[in-house]
Amino acid sequence: MSVAKEPVAVVGIGQTKHVAARKDVSIAGLVREAAQRALQDAELTWADIDAVVIGKAPDFFEGLMMPELYLADALGAVGKPMLRVHTAGSVGGSTALVASNLVASRVHRTVLTLAFEKQSESNAMWGLSLPIPFTQPLLAGAGGFFAPHVRAYMRRTGAPDTVGSLVAYKDRRNALKNPYAHLHEHDITLEKVQAAPMLWDPIRYSETCPSSDGACAMILTDRAGAARSPRPPAWMLGGAMRSEPTLFAGKDFVSPQAGKDCAADVYRQAGITDPRREIDAAEMYVPFSWYEPMWLENLGFADEGEGWKLTESGVTELDGDLPVNMSGGVLSTNPIGASGMIRFAEAALQVRGQAGEHQVDGARKVLGHAYGGGAQFFSMWLVGAEPPTS
Amino acid sequence: MREVAIVAFAQSDHLRTTDELSEVDMVMPVLHQVLAQTGLRTSDIGFTCSGSSDYLAGRAFSFTMTLDGVGAWPPISESHVEMDGAWAMYEAWVKLLTGEVDTALVYSYGKSSPGSVRDVLTRQLDPYYVAPLWPDAVALAALQAQALIDAGETDEPALAGVAVRSRESAAANSHAQVKGSVPQGDYLVRPLRKGDCPPVSDGAVAVILAAGDKARELCERPAWIRGMDHRIEAHSLGVRDLTDSPSTRLAAERAGAFERPVDTAELHAPFTSQEVVLRKALKLGDDVAVNPSGGALAANPLMAAGLLRLGEAAARIHRGESDRALAHATSGPCLQQNLVAVLEGDAQ
Numbered sequence: 001m002s003v004a005k006e007p008v009a010v011v012g013i014g015q016t017k018h019v020a021a022r023k024d025v026s027i028a029g030l031v032r033e034a035a036q037r038a039l040q041d042a043e044l045t046w047a048d049i050d051a052v053v054i055g056k057a058p059d060f061f062e063g064l065m066m067p068e069l070y071l072a073d074a075l076g077a078v079g080k081p082m083l084r085v086h087t088a089g090s091v092g093g094s095t096a097l098v099a100s101n102l103v104a105s106r107v108h109r110t111v112l113t114l115a116f117e118k119q120s121e122s123n124a125m126w127g128l129s130l131p132i133p134f135t136q137p138l139l140a141g142a143g144g145f146f147a148p149h150v151r152a153y154m155r156r157t158g159a160p161d162t163v164g165s166l167v168a169y170k171d172r173r174n175a176l177k178n179p180y181a182h183l184h185e186h187d188i189t190l191e192k193v194q195a196a197p198m199l200w201d202p203i204r205y206s207e208t209c210p211s212s213d214g215a216c217a218m219i220l221t222d223r224a225g226a227a228r229s230p231r232p233p234a235w236m237l238g239g240a241m242r243s244e245p246t247l248f249a250g251k252d253f254v255s256p257q258a259g260k261d262c263a264a265d266v267y268r269q270a271g272i273t274d275p276r277r278e279i280d281a282a283e284m285y286v287p288f289s290w291y292e293p294m295w296l297e298n299l300g301f302a303d304e305g306e307g308w309k310l311t312e313s314g315v316t317e318l319d320g321d322l323p324v325n326m327s328g329g330v331l332s333t334n335p336i337g338a339s340g341m342i343r344f345a346e347a348a349l350q351v352r353g354q355a356g357e358h359q360v361d362g363a364r365k366v367l368g369h370a371y372g373g374g375a376q377f378f379s380m381w382l383v384g385a386e387p388p389t390s
Numbered sequence: 391m392r393e394v395a396i397v398a399f400a401q402s403d404h405l406r407t408t409d410e411l412s413e414v415d416m417v418m419p420v421l422h423q424v425l426a427q428t429g430l431r432t433s434d435i436g437f438t439c440s441g442s443s444d445y446l447a448g449r450a451f452s453f454t455m456t457l458d459g460v461g462a463w464p465p466i467s468e469s470h471v472e473m474d475g476a477w478a479m480y481e482a483w484v485k486l487l488t489g490e491v492d493t494a495l496v497y498s499y500g501k502s503s504p505g506s507v508r509d510v511l512t513r514q515l516d517p518y519y520v521a522p523l524w525p526d527a528v529a530l531a532a533l534q535a536q537a538l539i540d541a542g543e544t545d546e547p548a549l550a551g552v553a554v555r556s557r558e559s560a561a562a563n564s565h566a567q568v569k570g571s572v573p574q575g576d577y578l579v580r581p582l583r584k585g586d587c588p589p590v591s592d593g594a595v596a597v598i599l600a601a602g603d604k605a606r607e608l609c610e611r612p613a614w615i616r617g618m619d620h621r622i623e624a625h626s627l628g629v630r631d632l633t634d635s636p637s638t639r640l641a642a643e644r645a646g647a648f649e650r651p652v653d654t655a656e657l658h659a660p661f662t663s664q665e666v667v668l669r670k671a672l673k674l675g676d677d678v679a680v681n682p683s684g685g686a687l688a689a690n691p692l693m694a695a696g697l698l699r700l701g702e703a704a705a706r707i708h709r710g711e712s713d714r715a716l717a718h719a720t721s722g723p724c725l726q727q728n729l730v731a732v733l734e735g736d737a738q
Contacts, residue, residue, distance in 0.1 A: 005488050026518060058450035059472065064521075065445040065513035066472060069722040072622045079640065082622045082727065083481065086444075086472035088451050094469055098481055105487035127450055243438075243468035245458050258465035265467075373454045377468075 005104040007387050009226035009233035010348040012042025012219030018182040018333040021120035022213040027062060028074035031116050034215035035075055038112065042219040043230045046076035049219075050108035055085040055095025055115040056337030057372075062121040075114065087241070089285065089372025091115060092216065092340025093379030097239045099220050100381075109222050115342075116215035117335035124211050124336060143208055143288065145374065147200035149253040150290040154202065156254060157293075159308035161202070164289035165193045166311055168207045168331055171286070174318055175328025177357035182212045182333040207289035207331070214335035216342045223387070234348035237365065237388050238269030239381035246374040253375055259298040262378040267300070270365075270382045271389075275300045279382070281323040281350055281360045282367040283343040287330045292316065296324070299369065318358060326350065326358040340370025344381055351385045394486045395605040395612030396597050396733065399701035399708070400424035404567040404593035404689035407503040413447065417499050417594045418459035424495070424596040428608040432461045435598075436491025438468040439482040441475035441498035442693050445510055456499065467491070474498060475595060475697030476620075476658075476719030476729050482599055483618055492604045499594035500693035507590050507692065514722060516625060527660075527723065528587055532579035534632040534724045535663035539581060541633045544666045546581055550574050552662035553585040553687060560684025567591050567689040588660040593691030595698045613704035613715075613733040617645035620719075620729035627724060635671040638718065638728040642672055645730045647716050652732070654679045654706050654715040656699035660686040664725055668718060672730075682706065696720065700731055707735040 014037025016022070022030055031054070039045060052075050059065050068077075068084040075082070087094040092115040099113035125141035153159070169190045175181035196206035226233040242262035244251070263275070272278050284295045293307035301322060302310050310316055316324035325331070327346040330339050347368035349355040360366075365384045371377060400423035402416055425431065432438075438460060442453050453470045462468060471477045475498025482494035502510075508526035515521040538544045553574060560569035568589045575584030598608070605612040621637035621644075624630055642648060655678050659665040665680070674680060681687075683702040686695045696719025706712035714734045721727040 005490075058444050059513075060444060060450050062517070063513065064517045065443065065510070066721070068473075068622070069514050069726055070516050070625050072726075073624050073626070077622050078624050079621060079637070081620050083477060084472050085469065085481075086453070087468075087470050088454060098469065098484075101481075101484045101488050105484050107484055107487060241467055241469055242465045243457060244462050244465040246454055248463060256465075261465045373451060376454070376457075 006106050006222045008100045008103045008220055008236040010218050010383065011221050011226060011229040011233045012038040012044065013345045013349055014038030014041060014217045015180045015342065016214050017180050018212045018214035018335060020210065020212065022118065027064065027067065027118050028071055030118055030213065031071055031114055031215045032074045034217040035112060035114055038217035038219050044219060048110055049076060049112045051081040051102055051111050052077040053083045053085065053095055053099040053111060053113045055091040056117055057088065057091055058127060060122065060127050061124055062118050075112065087372060087377050087379065089336060090340050090370040090377040090379040091372065092338050092342065093344050093368065093370030094241055096218060096341055096344045097241060097379055097381065100236055100239055103220050103222050110225050111220045112217060113220060114215060114217040115338040115340065117337040118213045119211045119335060120213050143200040143203055146288055147203050149375065150288060151202055153254045153290060153294050157305040157308060159293065163293060163308045163311055164207045165190060167286065167289035167292040169193045170317055171325050171329045171331040174326055174358055175332035178327045181328040182210050203288050209287040209330045209334035212333055212335040214333065214338050216338045216345050218345055231354065232352045234351045234383040235387045237382045237384045238266040240265035241379045244376045246376055254294060255298045256375050258376060259371065259378045262380050263299045266380050266382050276322065279365050279367050280363045281326060282369065283327060283346040284324055284369040285330055285340060285343055285371050286325060287334060289331060292324055295369065323360050326355065326360055340379060343370055344368035348383050351383050392487050392489060393602050393614060394483055394599055395609065395614045396700065396704035397600045397605050397609035397612050398424045398427035398598040399705050400427065401565050401595045401698060401701065402593045403565050404591040404691050406567065406590060408501060408592040413452065413456050413499055413501060414459045416592065417456045417497060420594045420596045421459055421497060424598055428598055430493065432466065433464065435493050435495045436467065437482055437485045437494040438466050439470065439478040439494065439496050441471045441473050441478035441697065442500065443472060445513055446500050446502060446692055448504060474693050474695065474719050474721055476700055479597060479697055479700055480618055480620060480729060483615060486599055486601050492601045494599040495596065496599065496697065497594065497596035498694045498697050500691040501592045502590045502692050503592050528582060529579045530627065530723045531661040531663065532582045535581050535661065537632045538663055538666055543633055544663065549586050549662040552665050556681055556685050556687040559682050560688030563684050563688065565689065566684045569684060569688055582661060586662040588686050588690035591689050591691040593689060593694050595694045595701055597697065597701050597704065609708065611708055611710060611735050613707040613735060616732040616734050618731040619644035620727065622727040625726060632724055633667065635667050635725050635728060638668055638671040638730060641728055641730040645732045647672065647730055647732050650714065652678060652714045652716045654682065654703060654712040656683060656703040656715065656717045657681055658686055658696045658699045658719045660690050662687065667725060672716065696729065703733050707733055710738055
C-alpha cells in the first residue's frame with residue numbers, strides 16, 4: 001500500500017557566524033540566534049511552528065544530557081512536540097530528514113529543525129577518543145581513525161599526494177565567499193597548505209576541519225506553506241539514511257556500501273540516473289581533504305579510482321563543472337552536530353539562488369550529504385528549484 | 391491516516407546490575423525474540439530506530455555499538471534518538487505514515503547500574519543556573535509530591551497505595567524487578583519513601599510496527615495506533631504548576647484519548663506521586679486498569695521504561711485483555727515532556 005507523500009519545501013534558513021568559541025552566548029542563545037534567522041528568512045513567527053526537531057552529536061561535547069529539555073524554551077517549543085535526533089556525525093542531515101517526514105506524512109505542516117554544537121564547552125578530539133574499556137580504535141580523535149582509510153584510498157587509486165592539498169586550498173578559498181564560515185584565511189596559498197605540519201599521516205593540519213561553535217536552522221513546510229513563502233523555496237526531491245556496523249570482516253572503509261545504497265535510494269526517489277550530469281553541485285561532508293575524491297566515487301559522481309581526477313582537473317572548483325562545497329565545507333566550519341545540516345541547508349540555499357558570493361549560477365539540483373561514526377552512518381537529500389513531479 | 395500497529399513486543403528481565411553484560415549482550419536477545427515473534431529477519435525490516443543515552447553508557451556514540459546487535463548488513467535504513475525509546479517509536483510511526491516503508495523495528499535500552507543515576511540525571515538540568523547545584527531526580531520528584539500534598543491532591547497513605555498496587559500487579563510480570571509485598575521503607579527525600587521511588591534498573595525493550603495488511607499478516611490481533619502525540623513544557627520548575635501536566639493532557643487530546651474511554655493505561659510514572667498527576671491529566675476513572683505490568687515502580691530501565699509502557703499496553707491488546715489502551719511515556723524532571731498513544735484491538 002502506498003500513500004502519496006506531501007511535498008516538502010525549505011522556506012527558511014538561518015546560521016550563526018561559526019567561530020572557535022562563542023563566549024558571548026549561552027547554548028540557548030546560540031540555537032535561538034540560528035532559529036530566529038530562519039524564521040526571519042521565512043517571514044514566519046514562533047507561532048507558525050508546529051513542532052521542533054533538533055540534533056547534535058554526543059551530549060558530552062557540552063556536558064549537557066538530553067539538551068532538548070533545557071532548550072525547549074529557547075526554541076519556542078513549549079506546548080509543542082520536540083524530538084532530539086543523534087546519529088553521530090550524520091546527525092545534522094538525519095535531523096532534517098526526520099523533520100521532513102513530519103511534513104511528508106502530514107502529521108505537521110510547518111516544522112523548525114535545528115542542529116548545533118558548542119564545541120568550545122569541551123575538547124572534541126578527546127571526547128571522541130574512547131577510554132579503556134571501550135575498544136573502538138578511534139585513536140586520538142577522528143583523524144586517527146580516518147587517516148589509514150585515506151592512505152588506503154591513495155594506494156588503491158594511485159592518486160598523487162597533492163590531491164588532498166588541492167581540496168583544502170579550494171574549500172578555504174570558497175569559505176572566503178561565505179560570511180558564516182569559521183575559517184577565513186585571507187592569505188592562504190597552496191604552498192602554505194602543503195607546508196603545514198603532518199598531523200595524522202597522510203593528513204596535514206591544513207587538511208583537517210576546525211572545531212567550531214555554531215548552529216544551523218531550517219523551516220520545512222508543505223505545499224501550501226511553500227505557496228506563501230516570500231522567497232523561492234527549495235523542494236526536497238529525495239532523502240535517505242543508511243547505516244552499517246562500525247567494524248566487520250569485509251567492510252570497505254574507502255567506499256562504504258551504506259553510502260552507495262543511501263545515494264542510490266535518493267537518486268531513485270528523485271529520478272536521477274546520471275548524477276554527474278543531472279546534479280549541478282554538491283555539499284559533501286569532507287572533514288579531511290581526501291574525503292572529497294573518496295565521496296565523489298562513493299556517491300557515483302566518478303567511477304571507482306577516478307574521483308581524484310575530478311578534483312585535480314578543477315571540476316569541483318566553484319566555477320567548475322561540478323562544484324563541491326561552495327560554502328567552504330566542513331574543512332572551513334565544523335560544529336560537529338550541525339555540520340550535516342549546514343550541508344543540507346547550503347544545498348537548499350543554492351537552488352533558492354540565495355547563496356550570495358558562493359552561488360553557483362543556474363544551480364537547479366544540489367545534493368546535501370553527511371556521514372558519521374566509523375564511516376557507517378549516512379544521510380543525504382537532493383533539493384531542487386522545482387517541486388517534485390511525482 | 392495510514393493504519394499502523396504494534397505487532398510484536400519483547401523485553402529483557404530488568405535487573406539491578408548486569409556487570410557481566412555489555413549493552414549489545416543485553417539488547418541482542420530481545421531483538422532476536424521480537425523478530426522471532428513475527429518471523430521477520432533484519433533484512434525484511436523497512437526502518438529501524440532506537441533510543442538510548444550516552445550519559446548512561448558513559449561514552450560518546452554508545453548506540454553505534456548496539457547496532458551490532460541488529461546486524462546492520464547489508465546496510466539498513468536506520469535512525470536514533472537520544473531519548474526514551476517511546477520517541478524512537480514515534481519517529482518510526484511517522485516514517486510508516488509517509489508510506490515509504492511497511493515495517494519498523496524499534497528498540498531501546500539503558501544500563502543505569504554503572505553510575506549513580508541520581509547524580510547522572512542532574513546533568514539534564516539548565517547547565518548554567520540549576521545543574522551546578524546538583525539537585526537530583528528524587529529531590530525534584532519530592533518537591534512535586536509535596537506540592538501535591540499541599541494542594542490536597544494526595545497524601546502519604548494514598549501514595550503508599552499506588553506503590554503497593556503496582557508491586558502487587560508486577561507479581562504476574564516475570565520481567566519485573568521489584569514485585570510482591572514490598573515495605574514502603576524510610577524516607578529517601580521527604581515526603582517520598584523508598585517505596586515511592588523506582589528501582590535502579592538495567593534492561594532493554596523492542597517492538598515491531600507494521601502497516602495495514604502487513605500487520606494483520608504478522609499478528610493475530612494487532613494493537614492499532616489510533617493516535618500518538620507528544621508535548622514538552624518549560625524547563626524551569628519555577629514556571630510550572632507541578633501538580634498538573636498540561637503537556638500530557640494536550641498530547642492525549644491530540645492522540646484522541648478522550649474520544650472514548652480506555653480500559654487500560656500504562657503510565658510512565660517513576661514516582662508514585664507522578665501517577666496522581668497523570669491520572670488527573672488523563673481523566674482516568676477508577677474502572678481503568680492502571681499499570682497492570684507494575685509500571686516503572688517495578689522496573690525502570692532509563693530510556694527503555696517509556697517504550698516498555700507502549701509494549702505492555704500493546705501486549706494486553708495482543709492477548710485480548712484490552713480493547714482500547716492508553717500508553718504514556720515521560721522525559722525530563724517532574725514530567726517535563728510527555729507522549730501519549732492510543733492503541734486499539736479489532737473487535738473480538
